[in-house]
Each structure stands twice: as structure tokens, then as C-alpha cells.
């Protein structure tokens with residue numbers, strides 16, 4: 271991450287809180303830089319069940335959030351929240367119980383300090399995190415690919431997101447994870463498919479790139495998952511040892527299959543983004559964000575596409591693609607600089623519902 275982002279070197283010191291899924295993460299953004307950050311992942315706990323167990327996730331957030339904030343503030347030399355001017359928290363979409371833990375905490379903390387709170391759209395925050403790698407030049411296109419979402423946006427100017435397309439069923443990350451499960455890879459499987467794919471050769475005749483025979487920018491990955499399931503069933507692939515996963519020693523046929531799946535998903539995402547580019551005038555930047563944006567082949571394909579079209583390509587560093595408090599704190603500062611905050615009674619927005627843009631004027635805002 272660049273040390274200081276000039277475009278946001280002013281604005282309040284912001285505490286960011288992320289609890290939408292299986293990461294409890296808190297961060298402080300101050301004077302245009304990340305002052306501190308702590309992330310606790312629940313992946314080892316959920317992987318035993320092969321997916322996130324919502325009730326367990328909420329309990330873990332409740333157990334960990336206060337100790338993490340306390341430790342973050344102490345390390346930053348602000349043990350009683352000295353200097354903090356804003357609390358930003360993920361409002362949704364996410365797991366309802368998990369979101370409620372973060373939101374209740376954020377509201378109480380803001381009230382105790384007498385500062386505004388802002389409920390941040392988790393999907394927009396992922397895309398704003400592209401600015402950790404450099405400023406977005408507008409207009410831009412933003413592809414958000416995560417475990418729960420595949421959203422393609424036109425971003426005409428700062429903090430504005432117009433949805434061009436979304437998945438009709440499985441998200442790209444969900445497709446990676448379900449296919450990984452079929453291959454007996456650990457959860458969440460996207461990064462293991464990525465690792466194996468780098469050692470394999472794709473066969474682009476094996477699976478059809480899904481949902482391209484239309485003229486829209488939506489996605490559908492459930493058919494690909496079924497096609498891979500049938501292929502696995504019919505081709506007697508050697509079984510992988512989940513507990514002792516080692517990409518290097520995996521059978522070549524599995525590496526090739528992973529390369530094929532990876533390439534098929536990457537090219538499908540690219541094709542719809544290409545369509546979006548043809549529809550939106552004057553685009554200058556292509557942004558790729560969300561957990562799946564850590565995928566090495568996807569990054570390669572998108573940076574090549576941007577270069578071929580004279581566009582700037584931005585994606586967060588791989589460790590900022592997944593859920594993190596830094597992106598929430600950063601988005602909070604961005605919104606605060608536009609004079610926005612949330613009223614104290616804003617609600618959590620679960621998956622499947624749109625996060626409303628019902629900000630209020632920040633009563634403490636000074637340009």
C-alpha cells in the first residue's frame with residue numbers, strides 16, 4: 271500500500287470495523303495513511319464445517335471485537351480513542367447476526383466519543399480499496415468478485431456506483447469454493463484452485479464459458495459448477511488428500527482441471543467487463559476487487575485487458591482483496607469528506623438486499 275494517499279490526506283481520524291462474514295477486522299485511518307490494523311480470521315473454525323456457520327460467526331465477532339479495538343487503540347497511542355473523529359462500520363450486505371455485532375459496537379463507541387458514525391456498503395468499500403494501489407481516475411469500471419457477490423459497476427465519479435450487472439445465482443467465489451469442494455480441497459477453495467492452476471494447462475474446449483449468449487452484463491456460474499461436477503463424476507479423477515494438501519505433488523490431471531476452471535471463470539468475467547466497457551463512455555480505469563481479485567490469473571487477464579485498451583488497472587494488493595477493516599475506515603473517510611454520515615438508527619442490511627444510500631449531512635463536517 272502506498273504510504274500516503276494525497277487525495278485523502280485530510281479528513282477525520284477514522285476507526286473502521288468489519289464483521290460482515292468470517293473476518294473480525296478493525297483499522298485506524300489517520301492523516302492519509304493506515305495507522306494500524308488488526309484482523310482475526312475465523313476460517314480455521316468454519317473450515318471444519320466446509321462453510322461459514324452464521325451463528326458461530328456472530329459469537330466470534332462478539333468475543334473478539336472489543337479486545338481487538340482495545341489493542342488497536344493502545345498500539346496507536348490512542349487508548350481512550352483520542353483524536354478519533356468518525357466510526358465507520360460495515361452496514362451490509364452480509365450475515366445479519368454478524369453485521370449486528372459490529373453495528374451495535376460502532377454506534378455505542380461513536381456515542382461514547384461524541385462523534386458521527388457511518389454505515390458503509392461492504393461492496394463499495396472493496397472497490398474503494400483499489401485506491402490503496404493508486405488513485406482511481408474517473409469514469410471507471412469496477413468488478414467486485416467475492417464469496418457472496420459478483421457485481422459489475424460503472425463508477426462515473428468518486429463514491430458513485432451504478433450497477434451494470436450481477437450474478438443471477440452463484441457468485442464467482444462461491445463457484446470456486448463449490449468446485450474446490452468437489453475436488454476435496456480445503457475451504458475456502460479459491461486460493462487452492464489458483465495455486466494448482468498455476469501448475470496446470472487449461473483446456474478451453476472442456477467447459478462452455480457460462481451465460482455469454484445474451485447481450486447483458488449479468489453472470490451465472492451455477493451451470494459451470496454442474497458441468498465440473500459431471501466431469502469429475504465421469505472421469506475418475508484421483509482423490510486429493512485434504513488434510514495434507516500440497517499443490518506441487520497433486521496429480522497433473524487435477525492441476526489441468528483447476529487451470530481450466532480458473533481460465534473459464536476469468537475469461538467469463540473479462541467478457542462481461544469488455545461488454546461494459548463498450549457501453550460506458552470515456553472509461554479511464556478498470557478496478558478489480560473482492561476476495562477473488564486475489565486470483566493470480568484473473569489479475570493477469572484484467573491487467574492485459576486494461577493495457578490493450580489504454581486503461582489504468584487497479585486492484586488492491588492480494589492481502590487487501592479479502593475482507594478487512596482498512597477498506598471500511600478508508601471508505602468512511604471518503605464519504606465523510608463529501609459531508610456524509612449515517613443517522614444513529616441505521617439498520618444492518620443482510621445479503622440479497624440493496625444497501626440504501628440514505629446518508630445524512632455530517633453534523634461535524636468541515637471542509
Ligand code: KG4
Pocket residue numbers: 291415416417418419442443444446447458459460461462464560561562563564565566591592593
Ligand atoms: O471478499 P471475501 O474475502 O469475502 C466475501 O465478502 O465474500 O471473498 C472470499 C472469496 C472466497 O470465495 C474465496 O475462495 C475467494 O474469495 N478467493 C479466491 C482466491 N482467494 C480468495 N478465489 C480465487 N482465487 C484466489 N486466489
Ligand code: ZN
Pocket residue numbers: 392396416560561592593
Ligand atoms: Zn467481502
